[in-house]
Amino acid sequence: MDSLTLPRTHYANAEYGLRSWLLTTDHKRIALLFLGSISAFFLIGGIFAMLIRLELLTPPGDLVSDDTYNKLFTMHGIVMIFMFLIPSIPAVFGNFFVPIMVGAKDLAFPRLNLLSWYIFITGGMFTLAAIALGGVDTGWTFYTPFSTHASQSNVMLAAVGVFIMGFSSILTGLNFIVTIHTMRAPGLTWFRLPLFIWAIYATSLINVLGTPVLAISLVAVALERAFHIGIFDPAYGGDPLLFQHLFWFYSHPAVYIMVLPSMGVVSELVAAFSRKNIFGYTFVAFSSLAIAVFGFLVWGHHMFVAGMSVYSAMIFSVLSFLVAVPSAVKVFNWTATLYRGSISFQTPMLYALGFIGLFTIGGLTGLFLATLAVDVHVTDTYFVVAHFHYIMVGGALMGYLGALHYWWPKMTGRMYPDLIGRIAAVTVFIGFNLTFFPQFVLGYLGMPRRYHAYPPEFQALNVLSTAGASILAVGFLIPAVYLLWSLKYGKVAGPDPWGALSLEWTIPSPPPTFNFDETPVITGPAYAYDQREGQRA
Amino acid sequence: MPDAASESHALHGQPPAILHEPALKHHFDDLAQQKEAATLGMWLFLATEVLFFGGLFAAYLLYRVWYPDVFGEASRTLDITLGAVNTMVLICSSLTMALAVHASATGERRTLMVFLVLTMVLGAAFLGIKGVEYYDKFAHHHVPGPSFHFEGAAPERAQLFFSLYFAMTGLHALHMVIGLGILAVLLFMAWRGRFSPAWHTPVEISGLYWHFVDIVWIFLFPLLYLVDRHS
Numbered sequence: 039m040d041s042l043t044l045p046r047t048h049y050a051n052a053e054y055g056l057r058s059w060l061l062t063t064d065h066k067r068i069a070l071l072f073l074g075s076i077s078a079f080f081l082i083g084g085i086f087a088m089l090i091r092l093e094l095l096t097p098p099g100d101l102v103s104d105d106t107y108n109k110l111f112t113m114h115g116i117v118m119i120f121m122f123l124i125p126s127i128p129a130v131f132g133n134f135f136v137p138i139m140v141g142a143k144d145l146a147f148p149r150l151n152l153l154s155w156y157i158f159i160t161g162g163m164f165t166l167a168a169i170a171l172g173g174v175d176t177g178w179t180f181y182t183p184f185s186t187h188a189s190q191s192n193v194m195l196a197a198v199g200v201f202i203m204g205f206s207s208i209l210t211g212l213n214f215i216v217t218i219h220t221m222r223a224p225g226l227t228w229f230r231l232p233l234f235i236w237a238i239y240a241t242s243l244i245n246v247l248g249t250p251v252l253a254i255s256l257v258a259v260a261l262e263r264a265f266h267i268g269i270f271d272p273a274y275g276g277d278p279l280l281f282q283h284l285f286w287f288y289s290h291p292a293v294y295i296m297v298l299p300s301m302g303v304v305s306e307l308v309a310a311f312s313r314k315n316i317f318g319y320t321f322v323a324f325s326s327l328a329i330a331v332f333g334f335l336v337w338g339h340h341m342f343v344a345g346m347s348v349y350s351a352m353i354f355s356v357l358s359f360l361v362a363v364p365s366a367v368k369v370f371n372w373t374a375t376l377y378r379g380s381i382s383f384q385t386p387m388l389y390a391l392g393f394i395g396l397f398t399i400g401g402l403t404g405l406f407l408a409t410l411a412v413d414v415h416v417t418d419t420y421f422v423v424a425h426f427h428y429i430m431v432g433g434a435l436m437g438y439l440g441a442l443h444y445w446w447p448k449m450t451g452r453m454y455p456d457l458i459g460r461i462a463a464v465t466v467f468i469g470f471n472l473t474f475f476p477q478f479v480l481g482y483l484g485m486p487r488r489y490h491a492y493p494p495e496f497q498a499l500n501v502l503s504t505a506g507a508s509i510l511a512v513g514f515l516i517p518a519v520y521l522l523w524s525l526k527y528g529k530v531a532g533p534d535p536w537g538a539l540s541l542e543w544t545i546p547s548p549p550p551t552f553n554f555d556e557t558p559v560i561t562g563p564a565y566a567y568d569q570r571e572g573q574r575a
Numbered sequence: 576m577p578d579a580a581s582e583s584h585a586l587h588g589q590p591p592a593i594l595h596e597p598a599l600k601h602h603f604d605d606l607a608q609q610k611e612a613a614t615l616g617m618w619l620f621l622a623t624e625v626l627f628f629g630g631l632f633a634a635y636l637l638y639r640v641w642y643p644d645v646f647g648e649a650s651r652t653l654d655i656t657l658g659a660v661n662t663m664v665l666i667c668s669s670l671t672m673a674l675a676v677h678a679s680a681t682g683e684r685r686t687l688m689v690f691l692v693l694t695m696v697l698g699a700a701f702l703g704i705k706g707v708e709y710y711d712k713f714a715h716h717h718v719p720g721p722s723f724h725f726e727g728a729a730p731e732r733a734q735l736f737f738s739l740y741f742a743m744t745g746l747h748a749l750h751m752v753i754g755l756g757i758l759a760v761l762l763f764m765a766w767r768g769r770f771s772p773a774w775h776t777p778v779e780i781s782g783l784y785w786h787f788v789d790i791v792w793i794f795l796f797p798l799l800y801l802v803d804r805h806s
Contacts, residue, residue, distance in 0.1 A: 143602035146612040212619045220612040221603075250623045254630030258742070267719045267738035268731065269634060275732040280637055284630050552602075 042532040044451045048548040063148035064551055069134035070449070071155050076122050076130065077518075079162065082169075083117035084511065086110050091473075091507040094500050099491040107490035108175040109191065115178030117169075120200050121162055123434050124292065127299035128245075129154070129210055131441045132238045134449060136214055138542045139232050141223025141560065143552045146216040154209045161202030168195035177488070179289070182270040182281045186262040194260060201256045204249045207295070211245030214238055223541075225560035232540045232564045233309075233322055237302025240326035244291045244298075244333060252288035255281060282344055286337035294333040297429055298326060300393060300437020301368055307390035307440050308372045310538035312379025315565040318371045325364035332361045342413045351410055358408035365401050369394060384536070385459030389440030392467045396432025400425060403478065418488075421481025424474045432470055439466065439517065446521060447535045451547045452528030454520050462520075466513035472506025540564060598774040610776045617780035621787045628746065628791055635739050635798060642732045647803030649725070649736035652717065654708060658800040661704045662792065668697035669789045676782040679775035684765060687778070691762045694785070698755050705748055712737070740799055747795060750788045757781050 049066045059067060090110050093101040102110065133151065137144050145151050168174050174196040176185040185193050218239050222231070258269050259281065268274025270281045309316050316322055338346060338354030372394055381387070403425040406412050416422065443463075447453050476499040481487075485496050492500070534543040541558060542549075562569070603609040639646050675690035711717075716724035717737050725733040761781055764770065770778060 146602075147616060148600075148602065208623055212616055212623070215619055216612050216616045219615055220608055246619055246623050247626055250627035251630050254627050258630070258634070261738075261742065265720055267742075268735050269738055269742075273731065275638065275642060275729070275735050277637065280634060284633065557604075 042530040044530055045546040045548070045550065047550070048451070048546065049551045050450075050548055052551045061152075063144070063152055065133050065137050065145050065148065065151060066449075066549065066551075068151050068155055069130050072125060072129040072133060072158070075155075075159060075162065076125055079117055079121040082166075083114055083122055084514065086114035086117065088507060088511060090114060091504040093490055094492070095504045097492050097494045097497050097500075102490065104490050105175065106173075108177075108488070109173035111488060112174050112177050113169050116165060116174065116196060116200065118430075119178055119292070119296075120203055121165065123296040123430060124203075124207055125158060125210075126296075126434070126438045127303065127441055128207075128214070128238060128241055128295075129158070131234075131303070131445060132214060132241075132299065133210070135445065135542055136217055136235060136238055137221070138545070138549065138553050139235055139540055140218060140221055141226055141541055141554065141558045142217060142221040143554065145213045146221055147213050150209055151213055154206045154213070157209070158203055158206035161199045161204075161206065164199030164202060165196055166199075168192035168199060171195070179285060180256070180259055180281075181285075182259065182262065182278045185259055186266075186270060194263060197256045197260055201253050201260075204253045204256075207245045208249045211242035211249075214242040215246065223558050223560055227560075229320065229323070230560055230563050231323075232302075233305035233316060233319070233326075234299075234302035234540075236323040236326045237298050237305070240330040241295050241298045243327075243330050244295050248288040248291040248295070248334070251284055252292075255284035255288070258284075279341070279344060279346065282341050283337070286340045287334075290337040290340060291330075291333040293426075293429065294329050296434040297397070297437075298329060300434045300440075301326065301397075303437040303441040303444070304372060304390045304393050305368075306538075306540070307386050307444055308375050309565040309567065310444070310536050311384060311387035311390070312376050312381045313537075313567045314375050314379040315563065315568055316371065317374035317377075318367075319563070319565070321367050322371050325367040328364035329361060332357065332364065336361055336408075339408050339413070342410060343417050355408050355410050359405065362401060362405060365397075369398055369401075383460070385454075385456055385463055386440045386444035386536075388460055388463040388467075389436050389443065392463065393433060393436040393440065396428050396436060396470070400428030400432055403428065416481055418486055419481035420477040420485050420487055423487050424477035424481060427474045427477075431474070436466075439463070442517070442521070444536070445542075446524070447531030448542055448547045448549070450525055450528070451531055452524045453531045453535060454517075454524040454528055458516065458520050462513055462516035465509060465516065469506050469509030469511070469513045473503050473510055474506070476500070476502045476506075539566060598769075606774055610774075610779075613776045613780055614783075617783050621783065624750075624787060628743075631739065631743050631746065632794075632798075635743065638732075638735055638739065639798075639802070642729070642735070643803075645727065645729045645732040646736050648727050649733040649740075650799060650802050651804070652715070653740075653800050654711065655800050655804065657704055657708055658796055661701050662796050664697050664701045664704070665789050665792050668694050668701070669786050671697060672782050672785045676775075676778050679765070679770050679778040680772060682770075682772045684768060684770070687765050687770065688762060691758055691765060695755055695758045695762070698751055698758070702748060702751055702755075705744065712741075743795055743799070747788065747791050750791070754781075754785050754788055757784065 049064055050070075053062075059071065062068060062071075089102070090107070093099065093107055093110075095101075099107065133145070169192075171192055173191055174189075174193055175191045176189050176193055180193070180197060185197075218231075218235060261267050262270055268276045270276045270278050272278065305316055305322060336354055336358040338350055339358045342351050342355075383391075403421070407416065407422065407425060443454070443459060480496055480499050480503075483496070485492055531547050533546055535547075536543070541560075544558070545553060598609075599606055600609060603612070671690045671693040675687055675694060678684075678686040678690055716722055719734045719738045719741065723734050723737070724730070725737075727733055758781070761778055764777065
């Protein structure tokens with residue numbers, strides 16, 4: 039490995055200076071712009087999370103006032119969902135690897151891609167301004183009539199920020215769909231595509247079809263708040279439930295915007311680190327599309343106790359159960375892929391295995407919530423909080439960290455210390471479970487969410503949860519340190535440090551500006567590990 | 576690099592000479608692929624637009640079903656003549672836009688410019704007539720807000736109708752204004768002789784956008800103006 043050297047020129051050193059980054063149209067550089075921005079936003083959202091957990095260390099509301107607490111959980115939600123999780127994997131790893139994995143020189147619309155980043159930053163500035171000027175307290179869901187009439191906080195600024203950032207994810211999704219449709223290399227048929235591409239494709243469909251509805255609902259909220267036009271106001275014959283329908287029409291599919299890309303990453307990781315073709319490739323590919331389609335039909339399960347018709351609730355409940363089918367297809371097929379594979383437990387694989395376990399818990403507790411009678415008992419309790427953190431942190435974030443550790447050597451050309459990486463991965467896993475598993479119990483015992491004080495009998499479990507959050511924070515800080523360290527001191531990785539097979543591993547690390555010297559011609563399936571092992575023997 | 580290019584051109588059945596086409600971006604193999612990408616991109620964008628307007632259409636549907644009488648009453652105050660004339664104006668602008676696309680495909684630069692200008696004139700005429708209608712709403716206190724006034728059984732619900740009227744036609748008018756901006760850019764590009772029968776994708780996909788905005792109005796007109804005129 040010592041004989042490996044970095045390529046003399048690559049995408050990151052082809053040009054120098056701030057201008058060459060801020061005006062770049064290279065998808066790989068734009069990916070790094072996104073990586074930097076969302077890492078900063080993740081830090082901000084994480085600080086809010088730690089403040090929430092610190093407040094909940096003791097039963098009385100002693101650290102912050104109730105108003106401040108409302109703002110903390112609102113801003114934690116807005117920052118983590120709209121500014122970190124939704125852009126995370128697509129905007130960073132999708133941007134970097136979709137063109138490479140389909141054998142193209144760039145995305146179909148490079149300038150639009152750069153525009154996406156500027157739109158994202160502009161929207162982010164509005165939201166940060168809302169935070170800096172005193173915060174927002176409506177919850178990330180902007181429910182009316184609180185957001186339109188009662189709230190005295192910076193609802194307008196935050197809503198405008200989220201509205202603007204929505205166009206960034208629409209444009210990124212549009213760019214991916216067009217690229218995957220029109221720019222695949224010769225011989226790269228749909229069923230030879232890596233499963234990461236299928237997942238990004240499904241995600242992009244949701245981005246393109248769902249986000250505009252969020253945008254128009256936020257416009258309506260802004261109009262209602264500014265001019266009291268009555269659209270959600272019962273005093274004028276308007277219906278607050280209409281807002282919830284429109285909001286969740288986007289925001290439930292948004293859960294899949296966050297978790298589907300991670301599922302794609304896990305497919306890549308499971309294949310690469312067990313040296314096997316993905317079991318049931320076609321089923322895994324179509325399950326991504328099925329999740330995207332079903333995901334649009336289940337939003338009502340967020341409104342079971344909101345006063346919706348009981349017949350609607352029954353239909354939404356049944357449809358919600360259906361989403362479990364394609365999700366289970368994925369989990370079973372990953373497990374079947376692992377069976378008799380030659381598994382190596384390197385850092386990215388640990389995150390993938392963590393994802394499979396935690397996503398399963400998150401998904402199964404989702405079925406509890408889709409069950410009408412159980413939902414009435416646990417709705418708006420910490421059970422819900424624990425459930426969606428198992429999906430968003432245990433699922434989406436684990437996939438993001440897995441992707442970061444898997445592709446880091448390709449993006450930077452250098453390896454991080456794998457042992458410390460594995461220690462960090464285990465720390466994250468332990469810290470995560472210690473934080474959120476007690477919350478399932480708390481919720482089941484009846485502790486409601488969104489209060490800054492609670493009865494003393496809940497303290498023991500809350501102390502466990504806060505202790506877990508501290509461990510989790512350490513688990514996130516360790517990679518930040520060693521990844522930055524590796525930029526200068528890491529071992530040179532070479533083109534294919536993992537022995538993985540997809541197209542990105544055939545080009546130098548870091549890749550040249552136009553990715554491929556020669557347009558590749560694809561002759562076989564994405565994960566032909568079985569054939570290669572045969573050749574080696 | 577040249578090897579790769581000629582190889583993929585061989586696959587797409589294009590002569591290598593097309594490499595010299597100035598409009599070809601470096602990351603596409605050939606103009607056909609570039610055009611396919613641009614066209615698909617515009618269709619996808621229009622899909623997002625359908626969903627964007629869809630939120631307001633859903634709100635309209637809900638309240639129209641809940642309050643059919645009030646919505647009918649409020650709808651009858653709209654000027655059906657101006658609305659019908661505007662519908663004609665927009666349909667004509669779609670025709671001139673289609674003719675502009677045809678002229679760009681056949682390489683008639685002057686004809687292209689004439690039809691682009693005609694489309695812009697018709698678009699501006701639409702906005703002008705819309706402005707007259709808006710002015711009328713202000714004059715009759717039909718604009719939602721503190722000074723709203725409506726003679727009828729349920730003025731607050733009539734206000735809901737006018738809120739939706741302004742939101743929907745306002746969003747549509749905003750799209751018209753953006754469309755006029757796009758047409759101005761196309762006109763400038765046509766004047767500089769940038770389009771050829773081999774490459775006129777911007778005219779084509781802008782045409783798609785213009786027709787989409789037209790079609791939105793085709794739905795808005797009956798929903799807002801005609802909904803209670805059957806008797």
